[in-house]
Amino acid sequence: MSKTAIFYSFHTNKTSKVSEKIIEVFGKDNLDILNAEEVNEESFLKYDNYVIGVATWWDGELPNYWDEFVPAIDDMDLSGKKFAIYGLGDQKGYPENFNDGVGIFADLIESKGGKLVGFTSKEGYEYEASRAERGDQLCGLCIDQENQPRLTKGRVEKWVEQLQKEFK
Numbered sequence: 001m002s003k004t005a006i007f008y009s010f011h012t013n014k015t016s017k018v019s020e021k022i023i024e025v026f027g028k029d030n031l032d033i034l035n036a037e038e039v040n041e042e043s044f045l046k047y048d049n050y051v052i053g054v055a056t057w058w059d060g061e062l063p064n065y066w067d068e069f070v071p072a073i074d075d076m077d078l079s080g081k082k083f084a085i086y087g088l089g090d091q092k093g094y095p096e097n098f099n100d101g102v103g104i105f106a107d108l109i110e111s112k113g114g115k116l117v118g119f120t121s122k123e124g125y126e127y128e129a130s131r132a133e134r135g136d137q138l139c140g141l142c143i144d145q146e147n148q149p150r151l152t153k154g155r156v157e158k159w160v161e162q163l164q165k166e167f168k
């Protein structure tokens with residue numbers, strides 16, 4: 001059976017809350033839970049499927065807690081593995097960089113041979129630009145707790161259902 005992990009920083013505020021929701025919908029026995037700030041290459045590479053949570057900070061950049069792990073990914077071979085990325089952003093506060101972190105991380109994963117799954121529709125958001133865009137889709141799940149908190153539960157439920165099929 002394939003092995004799945006969710007990977008995010010436990011020291012975050014909003015990302016942790018959304019991550020807990022994702023874990024609840026997946027069922028906590030169906031995936032391992034890894035802290036992005038503690039994982040090493042060996043513990044990270046044990047899985048077939050990854051659900052990765054990343055907020056966007058600093059006007060379109062990854063948060064500081066990725067500073068150690070991102071360079072390590074650069075040396076990994078991720079071929080044969082599937083990655084679903086979810087991000088938190090603020091489409092009104094940062095309309096030109098909405099959820100850029102999802103796109104930045106997606107580019108990195110793809111450059112190392114990983115396969116992206118969990119693409120979603122651009123409909124229902126209002127922003128100007130996002131590195132998460134891939135044609136008329138977003139290359140992951142974009143959550144906005146600042147402006148659309150009431151949509152989060154439904155978005156998570158639909159996305160996890162999609163992943164359960166795409167991870168097979």
Ligand SMILES: Cc1cc2nc3c(=O)[nH]c(=O)nc-3n(C[C@H](O)[C@H](O)[C@H](O)COP(=O)(O)O)c2cc1C
Pocket residue numbers: 012013014015016055056057058059060061088089090091094097098099100145146
């Ligand atoms: C200094 C700062 C910069 C931010 N930059 C962006 C950004 O460029 N794009 C975006 O979509 N959201 C941006 N945000 C919004 C955060 O991504 C959003 O508040 C997110 O929910 C934070 O999640 P966290 O509590 O897990 O860190 C920024 C927030 C702060 C405080």
